[in-house]
C-alpha cells in the first residue's frame with residue numbers, strides 16, 4: 001500500500017487463525033508497529049482454529065498449465081505445506097499420518113471419485129469393512145462400515161495440532177514485537193473508523209472497541225473470521241456458516257492404541273482424528289452443508305454468528321451414527337465438550353484477501369470457507385504480500401474483492417457439501433440442544 005514502511009502502524013482485527021498468521025508474517029518481515037485486537041482472551045473460545053486438530057493435505061505441485069482455480073489451490077497448499085514441513089516453529093504440529101476419504105451416498109461418492117481422479121498421490125481403494133478396518137491397528141475400527149466406499153492416501157496428508165500451532169504463532173509474533181489487546185470490552189471491535197473527504201474518498205483510520213477507545217493505525221487488516229461480516233458491508237460475499245464438534249473422553253489405555261492413525265473422513269458422515277495427547281479426547285465432527293442463523297437485518301435476511309458451547313441434538317445424533325458405523329464400542333459414550341464453530345463461506349469457497357477497492361488502507365483477509373486452517377501459513381504470506389503490493393497476479397485474480405459473484409446470492413446453496421439432509425440448516429429454528437453433563441474445563 002502507498003507509503004507502507006516498516007514503521008507504519010498496522011492494526012489487525014481478529015487474533016484467531018489468520019490474524020495470528022498475518023501478525024507473525026508481518027513481524028518476521030520486520031514490521032515494528034503491529035497491534036492485534038481480539039474480542040476474547042487468547043486463545044479465543046470462538047476462534048475456528050482454537051481446536052484440538054484439523055485435517056491437512058498436501059496437494060499437487062502448481063504448474064503454469066493448471067486452470068486458475070487449480071493453480072491457486074496447488075500454490076496455497078504448496079506454500080502452506082512447505083511451512084508445516086520445514087518451518088521450525090510450525091513443523092512440530094503436523095502429523096503426516098494419512099487420510100481416508102470415503103462416502104456412503106451415491107452423490108457423495110461421486111465427489112470422492114472426482115477427488116481421486118485429480119489426486120496424483122497413490123491411493124488405496126477401500127470397498128469392504130475389512131479394507132477399512134485394516135487401515136488402523138486391531139481394535140480401533142470395529143464397525144461394519146455399511147455402504148462406505150473410498151480411498152486411503154497413505155502419504156502426503158494427516159492432521160495438525162491446531163491449538164498448539166495457534167499458540168506458537170501467537171507467542172512468536174509477540175516475541176518479535178507484535179502487541180495483542182484481547183478480551184473484555186477493550187479487545188472487542190464494535191466498528192471501523194472510516195473518514196470521508198470532500199471528494200467522497202474513504203480511508204480507514206482504525207477501529208473503535210467496545211470500551212469506547214479509538215485504535216488508530218496507518219493500515220488496518222480485517223481478519224475477524226465469520227464475525228468480519230458484522231463489521232463491514234461485504235455485499236453478500238460472506239456467509240457466516242457454522243459446523244458442529246464434540247469431544248469424547250478416552251482412557252489412557254484406549255488412547256495408547258489410537259496413536260498415529262490416518263484421519264477418517266466420510267464426506268456425508270463426518271470425521272474424527274486420533275485423540276489428543278494431553279487429555280485423550282476424540283474430537284468428532286458430523287458433516288453437513290452447514291448451519292446458518294438467519295435473522296432479519298436492515299430488512300434483509302442474513303446469517304449472524306453467535307457463540308454456544310452446545311450443539312443441536314440432531315448433530316449429536318449424526319455423530320453417533322458415524323461412531324456406530326465405524327467404532328460402535330464408543331457410540332454411546334457421553335461427550336464432555338461440544339460447540340458450534342463458525343467460518344465464513346464465500347460464494348466459490350475461494351479466500352477473499354484483497355485491499356478494499358473503495359476504502360483506502362483497508363485489507364480484508366476473510367472467507368476460510370472450511371479450509372482455512374491448514375492453509376493459514378500461506379494466508380499470512382499472501383496477506384502481507386497484498387499489503388506490500390507484491391501479491392502473485394494469479395492469486396490476486398482469484399482472491400480479489402468480487403461482489404459481482406454474490407449478486408442474488410442463494411443463502412441456502414450447499415456449495416458442494418454433503419451429509420444430513422443435504423440442506424443448509426437454520427440455527428434459529430433449533431429447539432433441542434445437547435446437554436453436556438460432565439463438561440471438561442477446556443474453553
Ligand SMILES: Cc1cc2nc3c(=O)[nH]c(=O)nc-3n(C[C@H](O)[C@H](O)[C@H](O)COP(=O)(O)OP(=O)(O)OC[C@H]3O[C@@H](n4cnc5c(N)ncnc54)[C@H](O)[C@@H]3O)c2cc1C
Nearest residue numbers: 014016017018039044047048055189225227368372373374
Ligand atoms: C468445525 C470446523 C472444522 C474445520 N476443520 C478444518 C480442517 O480440518 N482443516 C482446515 O484447514 N480448516 C478447517 N476448518 C476451517 C478453519 O478452521 C477456518 O477456515 C479458519 O480457522 C478461519 O480462520 P479465521 O482467522 O478467519 O477465523 P477464526 O479462527 O475464527 O478467528 C477469528 C477471530 O476473530 C475474533 N473476533 C471476532 N469478532 C471480533 C470482534 N468484533 N473484535 C475483535 N475480534 C473479533 C475471534 O475471537 C477470533 O479469535 C474448520 C472449521 C470448522 C468450523
